[in-house]
Amino acid sequence: MTYLADQSLWQAIHDRLAGDGALMVEISGIFDLAPEGRDLPYITIGEGSLRDWSAKDFSGQEHLLDIHIWSGRSGGRQMRSLADQVAGLLSGQPLILTGHQLVGLDFVFFENFFDGDGQARHGVLRFRARTIRTP
8 A cells, every 4th residue: 555645646637637538639648747849738747745634533645736738829728728628627526546535636726828938838727635545
């Protein structure tokens, strides 16, 4: 059994997004790191933070996790549409984790801006997840 739920949570989020045919038609893939030379748009599941969220009767963890959307369009329409799809696929959804139970997955914020090169638009969605370890 794993003590930390972060890998299982990351995998469940990846599987949920990758399993949505409508989203996958619009993007070129979902990655751990931004791939060089890949066609835009695509999504990366970024690193996050993890803290203890335990109580007397359970061992729990609170996760903050960022989903990054990368778009080559200068306007924000594509970015907002993709962000809405991702938020809808994840917010409040019952994802299945290994060795842990997801108690809640909530949207925290969305921000989008031009990346450092001034060409690509970069969007960040942050989610808060709470998990408890299962026996």
